[in-house]
Amino acid sequence: MKSRKRLNVAMIGYGFMGRAHSNAFHQVGHFFESSYDLRLKLICGRNQPQLKSMATQWGWEEVAGDWEAVVERKDVDVIDICTPNNLHAPIAISAAKAGKIVLCEKPLAISVEESEGMANAAQNVPTLVWFNYRRVPAIALAKKFVDEGRLGQIYHYRATYLQSWGAEPAAADAWRFKQSEAGSGAMGDLLSHSIDLALMLNGPVDEVSALVRTFAPGREVDDAVLMLARFANGSVGSFEATRYAIGCQNRNYLEIHGAKGAIRFDLEDLNRLHVFDASDAKEVHGSHNVLVTGPGHPYTSHFWPPGHILGYEHTFILTMADFLQSLEKDETFHANFQDAVKVQRVLHAVEESSQTGSWASTAMQFANS
Ligand code: NAI
Ligand code: SOE
Numbered sequence: 001m002k003s004r005k006r007l008n009v010a011m012i013g014y015g016f017m018g019r020a021h022s023n024a025f026h027q028v029g030h031f032f033e034s035s036y037d038l039r040l041k042l043i044c045g046r047n048q049p050q051l052k053s054m055a056t057q058w059g060w061e062e063v064a065g066d067w068e069a070v071v072e073r074k075d076v077d078v079i080d081i082c083t084p085n086n087l088h089a090p091i092a093i094s095a096a097k098a099g100k101i102v103l104c105e106k107p108l109a110i111s112v113e114e115s116e117g118m119a120n121a122a123q124n125v126p127t128l129v130w131f132n133y134r135r136v137p138a139i140a141l142a143k144k145f146v147d148e149g150r151l152g153q154i155y156h157y158r159a160t161y162l163q164s165w166g167a168e169p170a171a172a173d174a175w176r177f178k179q180s181e182a183g184s185g186a187m188g189d190l191l192s193h194s195i196d197l198a199l200m201l202n203g204p205v206d207e208v209s210a211l212v213r214t215f216a217p218g219r220e221v222d223d224a225v226l227m228l229a230r231f232a233n234g235s236v237g238s239f240e241a242t243r244y245a246i247g248c249q250n251r252n253y254l255e256i257h258g259a260k261g262a263i264r265f266d267l268e269d270l271n272r273l274h275v276f277d278a279s280d281a282k283e284v285h286g287s288h289n290v291l292v293t294g295p296g297h298p299y300t301s302h303f304w305p306p307g308h309i310l311g312y313e314h315t316f317i318l319t320m321a322d323f324l325q326s327l328e329k330d331e332t333f334h335a336n337f338q339d340a341v342k343v344q345r346v347l348h349a350v351e352e353s354s355q356t357g358s359w360a361s362t363a364m365q366f367a368n369s
Contacts, residue, residue, distance in 0.1 A: 004034070007101070008041040008075055012067045012091055013082035014054045017105050017130070018043065021080055022058040024316035031302045032321040035328045038078075044070045071095040081105055084181040085188060089114040092337075096122035103128045103323075107192040107347070108340035110183025115344040119337040128323045128333055129340040131196040133252060135318035137310065138273035139197065140298035141290070142256070142263045145275070146201055151258030152278075157202045157229070157237040161190040162251040166216070166223045166243025177219055185221030187212065187347055190241035190252075195346045196335060197254060198239070204232040205346050207361050212354040215244055227350050230359075262287075271309045 009025060011018060025038045042062035045051045051063045064070050067087075071079055071094045079095035080103040081088055089109050095102045102122055108129055109115035119127075133139060145151060165171050166185070175181040176189060198205065211226045223244050229237035245251070252267035264274040264287070274287040293307055294300035299318050303310055326333035345362045353360035 004037040006037045006039055007077045008039050009078040009080055010042045010044060010064075010070050010073065010076040011040075011060070011080040011082055012044045012070065012087075013084075014043050014045045014051060015082065017082040018045075018054065019058065020132075020313060020316045021082060021103075021130070022060070023313055024320045026059065027313075027317045028320040028324065031317060032324070034321070034324040036324050038320075038324075041076060042070065067091055068094065071098050071100060077101060078103060084175045085110050085183050086181045089118050092118045092127075093121040096125050096127075099125060101126045101128075101327075102337075103130065104337070104340075105130050106196070106340065107183070107188035107344065108337060109344060110188065112341070112344045112348045115337070115341045119341050122337050126323075126327060126333065127337040128319070129335045129337065130316070130319060131193065131335040131340070131343075132315040132319050133193055133197055133267070134200055134335060135299070135315045135322065136265075136267070136270050137297055137299045137314075137318075138265050138270060138290075138292040139201075141273050141292050142254075142265060143201055144298065145261075145263060146256070146258075150261055150277070151256060151263065152260030154202055154231075154233055154235040154256060154258045156255070156257040157198055157231065157235055158255040158257075159194040159198060159237070159239045160251065160253045161186075161194050161241040162245035162248035162253070163190065163243050164246045164248055167246060177221055179220040182221055184347070184351070185214070185219075185223055185225075186241040186243050187222055187225050187350060190243070191225050191227065191239060191350070192343050192347060193252060194239050194241060194254070195343045196339070198229070198231075198237060199339070199342055199346075200334070201254075201256065202231055202233065202235060202237070204342070205229045205237070205349075205362055206232050207359045208346065208349045208353055209359045210350040210353040212350070225350060225354070227353075229346075270312070 040060045043060045044064040078101040081091050207230045209228045212222045213224045215223045224242035227239040255264040262276040273290045276287045323333050349360040349362045
């Protein structure tokens with residue numbers, strides 16, 4: 001066993017992601033060897049009774065109420081931001097200025113300018129953005145196939161991120177519906193994931209044409225967004241993200257068609273990658289329905305024997321595992337703040353196009369960033 005350096009983590013916000021990250025911080029050391037020993041030092045939030053119960057349940061040593069004080073603490077090495085989107089920038093910038101490692105939930109920010117400010121402030125500290133779907137083993141396998149050229153020249157990229165809870169009246173007062181806290185609706189919340197995956201799998205987007213719609217009367221943010229994209233590699237993309245896809249819970253789907261083959265993935269069946277290989281004998285042409293649990297598949301040997309499936313929580317454990325390895329090797333981790341700025345620029349172009357009704361460039365206004 002290597003001798004390990006202790007990293008004290010402070011997590012701001014303790015809701016859904018607070019639990020997903022707490023689990024990852026606990027589990028990563030069980031499944032991956034690392035030079036780092038994560039210590040769950042403190043969690044920060046506004047409701048002290050809830051915070052204390054969360055701390056007890058998830059093994060956090062201390063609780064705190066004021067993030068400004070937390071980011072300055074000398075005994076904290078890592079700040080993990082799990083708050084609503086509008087707080088990402090102020091917390092991340094203060095934490096980076098205090099020299100902390102900064103982990104931040106997506107979308108990185110509520111505007112391009114804000115995200116650039118974060119990336120600038122964090123130039124000298126390691127950063128991570130929790131675009132966790134990059135680490136679904138089936139998506140990592142898709143990335144390997146694309147990088148190996150197994151799909152050939154890419155023609156089509158297609159992504160849909162379909163949820164339905166936007167249509168539920170009970171959800172109506174959530175922070176996710178407030179412009180001031182969320183910045184946007186399906187755009188920042190869901191489309192950001194699809195864009196991040198598209199940039200990772202298919203490279204830069206040059207231009208977009210978008211349609212944005214709010215169905216609920218008086219709602220401040222978008223419920224649905226459609227985007228057409230021109231990729232730098234010559235392929236074309238279509239994207240749809242919505243909170244009004246009645247019947248769908250969390251259907252994060254993508255499909256890529258190239259000259260030599262195709263792949264298709266659906267988060268609602270996350271252990272599977274459908275792979276079409278045009279070089280297969282014609283009489284057996286059809287998609288291989290690959291169970292991505294090993295042997296030989298990305299990440300899977302760290303968990304269970306082949307066929308013993310993985311879940312949503314593993315994507316966060318794997319994100320953390322790769323991040324700790326990048327720290328150990330002094331390598332750049334992805335997705336980092338710079339990667340997430342690129343996502344913000346596409347989102348900005350989406351907003352612009354939806355307002356002007358014209359195609360919008362992702363480079364136009366921000367050519368120096
Ligand atoms: P949530 O509503 O479950 O939790 C938000 C937390 O922030 C709560 O604990 C709340 O008390 C806390 N908070 C709010 N204002 C605060 C303040 N001033 N100081 C300290 N704490 C404060 O929200 P959820 O779902 O955990 O989302 C948080 C972030 O994670 C968002 O940016 C969201 O977009 C992102 N997210 C990412 C996911 C992913 O797939 N990577 C999945 C779900 C959310
Ligand atoms: C809610 O729409 C949500 O939790 C998003 O905030 C996440 O980013 C997405 O991964 C799942 O759905």
